Amino acid sequence: MTEQQSLFDLSRASNEAAESHEPTPERADEERRAAAARAAELNHQLEYHAYRYYALDAPEITDAAFDKMLVELQQLEAAYPELVTAHSYTQRVGGYVSPQFQSVTHMARMYSMDDAMNLEELDEWLDRTEAALGAGQASYTCELKIDGLGVALTYENGLFVRAATRGDGTTGEDVTLNVRTIKDVPARLSETALAHMGADAATAIEVRGEVYMPKGSFLRLNEEADAEGRDPFANPRNAAAGSLRQKDPKVTARRDLATFLYAVADTAPLHVTSQHDFLSWLRDAGFSVNPNVARCTTPAEVHEFCAQALAHRADLDYDIDGVVVKVDSFAQQDELGFTARAPRWAIAFKFPPEEKETVLREIRIQVGRTGVLTPVAEFDPVVVAGSTIARATLHNIDEIRRKDVREGDTIVVHKAGDVIPEVVGPVLAKRPEGAQEWDMPAMCPACGSPVVHEEGEVAYRCVSIDCPAQTKERLAHWVSRGCMDIDGVGDELIDKLMEAGLVRDVADFYTLTADTVAALDTGRTYLKDDKRRGVRAGDSIPVGATIAAKVIDELNKSKQQPLSRVLFALGIRHVGKSVGEAIARRFLTLDALVVANEEDIAAIDGVGPKIAASVKQFFSVPENLAVLERLRVAGLTLEEDLSGEAARAAEETGVSVDLAEAQPLAGLTFVLTGTLERRTRDEAGAALKALGAKVTGSVSKKTSYVVAGPGAGSKLTKAESLGVPVLDEEQLERVLATGTLPAK
Structure with a gap:
């Protein structure tokens, strides 16, 4: 069954065809069972792809494909309300909390947003809103929907103290150190903003928004990844999420992230009464607020804003995937309230991905610096998202087989993240007769050397340096x-x-x-x-x-x-x-x-x-x-300069190392466990490595020493059972200071 032929679509078509006939109980039971099975499958797929997206920053499908599955599940649950359970994906906020970060509980829940996939669905929301508040009684604030990573910033007494990802909506990941490296996040709220808060200036507030990566920075990051032989990021959103979740803030600092703020956990301390006024407060406070905002008084004005945003999305240096429409008045927002996962007073109008058809003329091989043979689709030039494209990488033979693209095919192309040209797949109805499956060459097309393909590897490569x-x-x-x-x-x-x-x-x-x-x-x-x-x-x-x-x-x-x-x-x-x-x-x-x-x-x-x-x-x-x-x-040196390494280590770890004894712990393996008071475990590990030691995460017979602080658990127990010497923190500091080990 294809994505276009979902069970719900087929069921609806069948019902329409037979609407003049009274369904039998047996037929109704059969349809109910089929709907339940499809709902279970959709929940499973949504959970899997949400995990890939939020937790791994490595999505396998487009946002549009994910949204289509979610809409189908919502339609099924509307037709069969008994399918709605507390575990249904429609009842929760998307997102995950990684165990590698400390968890942070938000001051108030961070909700997801319901989507309108077309103007008809947007109009349905507008009609419901007008009916609930009274025709002509509502104004709307329209904002661009930034395709980034949701973040919450906490300020106490006007000072920035904490940052967290959205996570599961209630609990997020503590990314404070990383967010401090983002240049447009103010360390202190402006005096103007604090004065507006008056007596509430000392109240803790949690403002919310999006961390994103500009398109230019994204392209440079992927160029660096290619130069170092690393896999590139799929799109700017994934790059931003991966950069914000770095364990080392220095890495985040080099990634050129930026923010747009647009929400707050509690409006009361700010003394503002509408979304439009709140955005003005954010600007006065020193936050970055997207300039593309409009207050609209009629549905027609909302339509016009959406049309303009769609027409000019390619002109922006950051990704957007739609427009967020909010009821402007905070009092009216309170009146409308929330569903289980989203506010009733806001809707996200999602842009359709701009896709064009063209003809795939040839699949050529491009040989990269490391010898990887990359198949590249060469197709008739076509304008997508504001620029002309005529080629796109097909990555590898597995991707070609998965998409089943062949030379001569009419193909659908778009830009992943509005940046990178990508082949979506073939239009099978237009496939020319006799089109053959494409295969990787056995010999390098540039030098004629045999192509190497290791078992378990996707890539094919030429390993000759003379290529x-x-x-x-x-x-x-x-x-x-x-x-x-x-x-x-x-x-x-x-x-x-x-x-x-x-x-x-x-x-x-x-x-x-x-x-x-x-x-x-x-x-x-x-x-x-x-x-x-x-x-x-x-x-x-x-x-x-x-x-x-x-x-x-x-x-x-x-x-x-x-x-x-x-x-x-x-x-x-x-x-x-x-x-x-x-x-x-x-x-x-x-x-x-x-x-x-x-x-x-x-x-x-x-x-x-x-x-x-x-x-x-x-x-x-x-x-x-x-x-x-x-x-x-x-005359090249072809040796490592340990004096420079020792000097860098002394500067970074605080360990002074005599150059003549720069590797006194070489050949020894250490394991760190428990809580250390003078250094973090990462800092202690770096200091040991500076002296030549190897630091691992598991204890074995080959372990030379275990360093155990308070709270040490199974690793300490295993060390004692294997007879591995155990050092406390004071002994570790003596080792780092002198390079000399205690007698076993």
Whole structure:
């Protein structure tokens, strides 16, 4: 049964066809059982996809598909009221509370919003509202529906003290430290806002809104993810949710999040009487409030606002997925009240996803920096969400098979999150006769090397470092900031070096001379004669001696970069910056790493067998080893600088480490359990790692020491049963201060 042919739709069509006939009791029972079965299935699907969306930030279906299932369940429960239970998805607020954060109880429940999927449903809500309040008695505040993560901010005596996610509506996740890094969240309410509160200025208030990621920041984040070999975020909403739920606030701070505020738990302390006036108070208080707001006095004005928002959604630097319409008066809101999951005084008019049909002409292979072969759909250009698109990634062969797209198909395309072009699927009724299933090639289309597909992996890849399709991206990655950090060598210069045949792999950078770089043609020409320099209008402009000298100087400086940078810069699959640092700290030299076995690499904290296998595979390719040898001959260090590591560790952890004894705990494994008073467990773990120790989460016979604070439980019991030495916090501090262990 297709999504378009839901059981409810079929049942309704059957009822309409037979409405002139009186249904038999047997027929009614059959329909009731079918409805109950479908409701159970919908509840199961909604719970699953809500968990993927709210808890994992990894949705498998579009918002539109989720909303369609929810609407179908609501219609079934309206037709069969006995299907409504306390556990039905229609009776609860969407969201989950992750156990990795402290829980926070909201000052008042944070509700979901009922949806209007089209203008007809919006008009039905408007009619109900007008009937309840009296025709012409209501005004409405229309606001853009921001596609982000709901958040509640608590202020006491005008000071910001706490932030929490919406969670399940009653309880949220404490994300205070992360929200403090968001630049537009005020640390203190303005004097104007506090003065408006008068005697209630000291009252705790909880304002609510949305944390979002601007589209430009989202694109940059995914570019960084690609450069480090990480999976990209599916859309800005997922990126915002994932960024806000980081354990390390420093990561959140780098993600460029922003907020729009629009609600409050209790309006009484603010002395405002309407939504429109409340938004003005928020602006005065220092909060970010979306400027696209209107007070509408008639349903026609509401329609006009929705139409304008839909027409201009592509012009915004943030995602919206509809318009929220609220009864403006707080007194009238109180009169209308709430259902089990949503206010009766508000509705979310959801925009339909903009989808267009076009013809899929070809599925081409794109070979990335790490050698992954990515199928890309090339289709007739079509305008979607304000821009022309003609290609979209199909990700992998599993995705192609799941969607069953074939060359020659008429396909439906849209932009995921209004940003990333995506193929929704084929229009099967328009499939040309003889269209064949597409398959991945056995040989790399760029270099002819065999394509590797490991069991259990989705990706197909070319592992040859000489693959020309990977060359440009590998070269650009090598010189980038965070890798070898070679300033002045950008995409344009790399293109010219490749065109001249001077650079084919990263070792070739170190064979360049100032003269060869200076003579490169930039592709630009002189506009007029210059007899002094001996040039004529139309002559090609070379790179020149000044830029060439800087390039060679930067290349020479890069030879001193530590092994960790080199490992990251090589573009080894799964080896990002932090993994490169962990591997380099363990083996210290490239030679030691090359001869290490897979088990030793996998034993490094944060590495594991998957990354270890990737590293060993890279060093098993003769062409890769040849490039590394040329780097050695060119003068690269290929060793880790532990003095720098020790200095950084001292600064970050407060542990002073003698450089001659920078790894006194190397080879030892620690487990931390219970509550520590002087440091958090994360801080203690970082300090131990700075001294060379490995810190794990489980106790075994291989554990060297267990550090136990008050409240230690099963880990302490297991340590005692295995005879593993146990340290208290005072002993731990002596170890961190001296690098010396107590006698066992």
